[in-house]
Amino acid sequence: MSGFRSRRTGPRFPPAPVPDDPVELSRLAVRAALGQGFVAAGVVAGFRAEGWAGYRAFLDGGLHGEMGYLERDSEARRSLDSILPYAKAVLCVAREVPSGGRGNVARYARGEDYHDAVRRGLKAVVASLRQAAPAGSHFRVCVDTAPVLEREWAVRAGLGFVGRNGMLIVPGAGSHVVLGEVLTDLALAPTATAVDATWEKCGGCRACLDACPTSAFLAPRVVDARRCLSYLTIEKRSGFTPEEESWLDGRLFGCDDCQDVCPYNSAPRWSEPAREPEASLDPVEIASLDDPAFQERFARSAVRRATPDGLRRNARAALARESR
Ligand code: B12
Incomplete structure (x- = not known):
């Protein structure tokens, strides 16, 4: 939930070399993320947002109110290479928010700013990845700080599903999680099988x-x-x-x-x-x-x-x- 300045960078550097073992690199990324305390992690291979039409319909309906940044950066959300040139894969993570009972501040905003906590964890993951990745690979850490459809990518990375309340729900952990990503131009292997993008996991619950x-x-x-x-x-x-x-x-x-x-x-x-x-x-x-x-x-x-x-x-x- 934040505004950001879109970085519409054109290609400024050559794309990353093809990794020798994309499967092992993805495993390393996921292990490193879980080691940083994230409750779920997974890799998607791809860069085009499939749910962008739904996003556009949200804007066209005026449902975003005064959040003008969502309209300004709308086009950039279509594709991750608007944020990182030659982006080929995303590591998605979920972090549990502080537990707690009723108060007048929502749970995700209690304690340390989640942007800082998620960014710190993801930077540590990138440091591990850099050691194993071919030289010339690029990474960009995002925590609600770039025009990324975070829930869609998290679903496609296999972290969970989107419930009727619109929240990404991680099986076993629930929806009280915040999301973050590492974009890369490395051709990492996906860790989830084809996405089961049905919305039926809420059954008849309303x-x-x-x-x-x-x-x-x-x-x-x-x-x-x-x-x-x-x-x-x-x-x-x-x-x-x-x-x-x-x-x-x-x-x-x-x-x-x-x-x-x-x-x-x-x-x-x-x-x-x-x-x-x-x-x-x-x-x-x-x-x-x-x-x-x-x-x-x-x-x-x-x-x-x-x-x-x-x-x-x-x-x-x-x-x-x-x-x-
Ligand atoms: C704008 C925004 C808001 C707005 C609008 C919320 C909304 N539902 O759209 C407001 C201010 C209301 C808001 C409220 C909250 N927000 Co908010 N918000 C965002 C932000 C910046 C953009 C969301 C957006 O683009 N909305 C427009 C709609 C159309 O997009 P969408 O919700 O992503 O829905 C798409 C996907 O679900 C997609 N999709 C889902 N599954 C799949 C599967 C496949 C295969 C495909 C192709 C697509 C797809 O289809 C939808 C249409 O395209 C994101 C961060 C980000 N960059 O994504 C955080 C984010 C969604 N918010 C977050 C949080 C924590 C909240 C609150 C819980 C905060 C609070 N406690 O007060 C509430 C929850 C309200 C709710 N029920 O959604 C978290 C959600 C974590 C989670 N578990 O889902 C995010 C991801 C921030 C983060 N980095 O953690 N938020």
Whole structure:
């Protein structure tokens, strides 16, 4: 969930030599990723996004609201070579987010900024790969920092499937994971068999669709971001309409409701208040936090994404609700 500057680089260097043993290199990449604590890892061979038409339909429907960067970088998401010239394969990883109970900050944003944690792990993986890969190979680490359709690539790498709530669900771990990738111009071997891109693994369950407090799902997997509390509290830059404000229910950053009711996400249940201090922010304190104090407080937190104005706006909405 972040804006980025698209790097529309043209070819600047010769493509990587063909590796002697692409299967062994892929195995090494996956082993190194699991060794870094990622809960799932896999390699896709390819560079064209197959689900781009669905992405385009999301934009054409205006479902992205004020997230103009999604429109600006739309074309770049079609193909990974818009990010890394001659890209041929992607290593995809998933990292579990902190566990915890109810708070006014979504779980993925608690504790260390996941961008930093995932990037650190992937850089270590790249260091191992470099030792085994032919000289002249190139790698680019992405953690929601480049125009990549991360969920699609993760599915194609065999990490899991996309549930009705639109989330990548890792069997055994659930959906409370964040994603990252290493793009490379090395011709790595795929670690997953042909993708079983069916959406049927939710069976008849519609818990997430029914639990969404704002009815943001237009259909299974189709989120109207303009109604999603994650968008409203993190990405929306303008003020709230009275209706939007009435939806927030005290949330200050993000929303996990469509994940917390999912049977693939077992314990701990969301019913218990979280013990971790970073699970909840004090709206009184946040409403009066000035810009430098915000920057200092959230320097190493994903909460920074909301911007000082946005987070103060959310805090004011929470306080207005308390005083009603
Ligand atoms: C914009 C964005 C948002 C927007 C829009 C969300 C949405 N559903 O589209 C808002 C602000 C609402 C949002 C909210 C959240 N987000 Co967000 N978000 C993104 C971002 C930057 C782009 C997503 C996007 O392109 N959306 C447009 C739709 C159309 O694309 P899509 O969701 O990827 O859906 C496509 C795929 O599912 C694809 N697909 C799926 N399976 C397969 C299989 C095959 C074979 C093919 C071909 C295609 C395919 O088809 C769809 C159409 O093309 C990504 C990072 C990234 N670069 O991808 C993070 C990301 C999706 N967000 C993430 C998170 C954690 C969240 C929240 C949980 C945060 C929170 N707690 O508040 C919520 C969850 C809301 C939800 N149910 O989706 C994680 C999701 C991890 C996961 N397990 O899936 C990501 C991947 C960031 C990361 N690096 O970890 N987010």
